Amino acid sequence: MDINLLISSLKNDNLLKEVIYFPEMESTNTHAHSIKLKDDVLVVTDFQTRGKGRFGRIWSSQQGLNLAFTLIKKIKVDVDELQLLNLYTAYSLVITLKELFPDIAKGFSLKWPNDILLNDKKVSGILIEVQNIREKEKVFLIGIGINVNQTEFDDEISNKATSISRELNAIKNASSQTSIDREEILIEFVNFFYKNIELIGSKEELIKNWESESLFINKKVKFRQMDDSSIAEGIAKGLDDNCGLKIEFDSGTVKTFYSGEISFIY
Ligand code: BTN
16 A cells, blocks of 8 residues: 555645554554544555454455555534434445446445445445544544455355456456556545535435435345344335435335344345
């Protein structure tokens, strides 16, 4: 990782106060937790030995090929609107990736609540934690993992996960395969995130924008309900005011699910 390039681009534009880099660390989110109540700090590494996923899962990624970073950012948002930051982060990322990779742009989409898919496989995951939930101005640890140059995946996730380079290689001939610039993705994402951050305060517009990047809306989805492990299916109708996903069942009943209540089966 060219850390000097990151520092010069992101600090000169006054986006960040500090960039913390280690070639290897346990997890950028865990490291960010140990820094108390800072703002505009980026923690980035080439390899996490204990990368954290949502719901206590492990996020694993090959050394030196992908992106793993945490942006520490103070934002004023009410407790009941925390989901808006998840939507905003996922939206910022999907737009950044679409702009940077026009050849495969159509393949990028959002999966509720905050995964990025590329050709229906997961290419990026987001784990947002908060340090001071009771304060009005909260310190968020916005952790993002993006599969960039990794082309081999463990058998159990190989049909569910992909990387930008894997999908680009699939449409290009072998001789033109190049390694993708990870720094550019990170710089462009941070730029977009800071530039459009007001969107978090425009709930309706944000939800509309998020929905327009999701391929799930008005499609049939199959999912497991976390409370009793039962499997159900219905049509995803879009998000409600609290960022829950509305699902219409065959009976015509519409039920809204919130983050953590269901997991999709695909
Ligand atoms: C998920 O989809 O379950 C979320 C994955 C989030 C992974 C990123 S990688 C950088 C940051 N540090 C972590 O330990 N996790 C997040």
